Amino acid sequence: MKPKNILKYLMVAFLAVYALGACTNSTEAEQIFDQTPSERLNAQKKELKDALLSSEFGWKAVYFTDDTQLGGFTHLFKFAADGKVVMASDFDDDILKHESEYDVVLGSTVSVVFTTFNKIHLLSDSNNYPTTALRGKGYMGDFQFLYYGQENGDLLFKSNRLVKEVRFVKATQQDWADLSKNLLSEQNLVGGIDKPLFKLLEINDGKSIKKYEFGYNPLSRYASSSSLDAGSSEVVSMGVGYTPTGLVVSPALKVAGQSLTNFVYDEASESFTATGTGGVSAVIKYSNAPLRLTDDYKILLPGSPHAWFGYYVGDYTEDAPTNSELFVQELAGINASLPAGVTITSVQLYLNHSLGNFIYYTFAGRAAIFHYVNVTEDPVGKKVILTHKSWNGNTTVGSPAFLKEFDKHLVNADGVYVKRENFKLFYTEPVYTFTSASSSFRMTTWKLN
Structure with a gap:
C-alpha cells in the first residue's frame, strides 16, 4: 500500500475512535451534570444527615488538630434527628456526656457544624492554649467539618481551619463505656x-x-x-x-x-x-536514672570551690517546670506540720563553705535550721551521696519531725543527681536541679556564687 493511502486509512481510524470517545464522554457528562449544583449539594446534605443518624451508637473521632505540635483527642458523638448531639471526650477529666446542638449546612461543600458549646469547642478556644507558642491560637481545633464522602463505612471530613483529615468511625457501646480508660x-x-x-x-x-x-x-x-x-x-x-x-x-x-x-x-x-x-x-x-549522666555533680565534691544553691518560696524557682510533684508535696508537708504562722521560705545548699557542708532551711516565724552533711562521690552513678552529720551542730539530736520526710530525699545512701539546666529563671544565675536517686523528688535552684 502506498504511503499516501496508509495515511488516509489512519486518519479514518482516528476519527472513528474520536467519535466513539466523544459519544461516551458526552453520555458520562450528561449523567454527571443532570443535576444543578444546588441539587447536588442538597443531595449530599441529605446523604450526610442520613449518615450521621445511621450508626446505632454514634461516631468516634480521634482528632489530631495539628500533629506537628499537638496530640490527639478522642470524641464520641451521638446525633439525633432533632438537631441535638450528645458528646463526650477525653480532653480533660470531665468525660460525662454533654448535649448540645448541631446542623448540616451548605457552603462551597456540605459540612457538619456544632452550633452550641460542647467539648469539641475546647479545641478551638484561642484563650485555651497548651504552650507559649500557641498563645492566641489554642489547640488549633475546629467545630465545623467539611464532608468529603465515605470510605469503608467511615465518614471523611476535613477541618475547616487547617484542612486536616478527620475520620468518623462507627462507635460501639463499648467505646462509650471505655472512654474513661483513656x-x-x-x-x-x-x-x-x-x-x-x-x-x-x-x-x-x-x-x-x-x-x-x-x-x-x-x-x-x-x-x-x-x-x-x-x-x-x-x-x-x-x-x-x-x-x-x-x-x-x-x-x-x-x-x-x-x-x-x-x-x-x-x-x-x-x-x-x-x-x-x-x-x-x-x-x-x-x-530510674537520668538518661544523660553528666559531671555537673563534681562542683559539690570536697576540694572544689565554695558552691551555694538556693530554692526560694514565692520566687522564680518556685515556678520552675523542673520541680517535681513529689518535691512540691513534701514542701507543702513541711508547712502543714509547722505551727500556725510559721512557714518555710527557702531550701539552700552550701558546699565547701567555711562552716562545712550543710542544707540550710529558712522560715518565716522561726529560726533557720542547719543540717550538716558529709559529701562523697559515686563516680559510676555520677552523683553525690549526702550523709547525716548533725543538726545545728548537735550530733546527739534527731531530725526535726517537720523536716524528716523532705530531708530524706536529699540525705540518703542512694545519693542525688545534679544537673546544670540549659534554661534561666528570669535572672542570669545558672539553674541547677537536685534529683533524688531513690524517688521522684526533684528540686530546682539557682547557683548563687
Whole structure:
C-alpha cells in the first residue's frame, strides 16, 4: 500500500475512535451534570444527615488538630434527628456526656457544624492554649467539618481551619463505656508522684536498637525524643492520643519501612510497646536514672570551690517546670506540720563553705535550721551521696519531725543527681536541679556564687 493511502486509512481510524470517545464522554457528562449544583449539594446534605443518624451508637473521632505540635483527642458523638448531639471526650477529666446542638449546612461543600458549646469547642478556644507558642491560637481545633464522602463505612471530613483529615468511625457501646480508660492511659504515660521522672524511647529496626530521651508535654500531648547517641541531633517527634489499651500516635513512627501507630500498655513492666513484623518495635518505658549522666555533680565534691544553691518560696524557682510533684508535696508537708504562722521560705545548699557542708532551711516565724552533711562521690552513678552529720551542730539530736520526710530525699545512701539546666529563671544565675536517686523528688535552684 502506498504511503499516501496508509495515511488516509489512519486518519479514518482516528476519527472513528474520536467519535466513539466523544459519544461516551458526552453520555458520562450528561449523567454527571443532570443535576444543578444546588441539587447536588442538597443531595449530599441529605446523604450526610442520613449518615450521621445511621450508626446505632454514634461516631468516634480521634482528632489530631495539628500533629506537628499537638496530640490527639478522642470524641464520641451521638446525633439525633432533632438537631441535638450528645458528646463526650477525653480532653480533660470531665468525660460525662454533654448535649448540645448541631446542623448540616451548605457552603462551597456540605459540612457538619456544632452550633452550641460542647467539648469539641475546647479545641478551638484561642484563650485555651497548651504552650507559649500557641498563645492566641489554642489547640488549633475546629467545630465545623467539611464532608468529603465515605470510605469503608467511615465518614471523611476535613477541618475547616487547617484542612486536616478527620475520620468518623462507627462507635460501639463499648467505646462509650471505655472512654474513661483513656484517662488511665494518660496517667500511665505522664506518671504519678511515685513514678520515675525519666522516660526512654527504644526503637528496634529488627537489627539494632536506638535509644532516645522521651520528652513529653502532657498539656499539648506532644512528644519530642532526642537521640542518646553521642554527637547526634536526631529528634523523633509525634502527637499522642490515648486509647483504652495505650496510645495512638500521629504521624506514624516509621521504622524499617513499617508504620507504627498503636502502643499497648503492659502493666507489669509499666511500658508502652508498638509491635511490627520481623522484630520491629518501639517501646516507651520509665528509667530510674537520668538518661544523660553528666559531671555537673563534681562542683559539690570536697576540694572544689565554695558552691551555694538556693530554692526560694514565692520566687522564680518556685515556678520552675523542673520541680517535681513529689518535691512540691513534701514542701507543702513541711508547712502543714509547722505551727500556725510559721512557714518555710527557702531550701539552700552550701558546699565547701567555711562552716562545712550543710542544707540550710529558712522560715518565716522561726529560726533557720542547719543540717550538716558529709559529701562523697559515686563516680559510676555520677552523683553525690549526702550523709547525716548533725543538726545545728548537735550530733546527739534527731531530725526535726517537720523536716524528716523532705530531708530524706536529699540525705540518703542512694545519693542525688545534679544537673546544670540549659534554661534561666528570669535572672542570669545558672539553674541547677537536685534529683533524688531513690524517688521522684526533684528540686530546682539557682547557683548563687
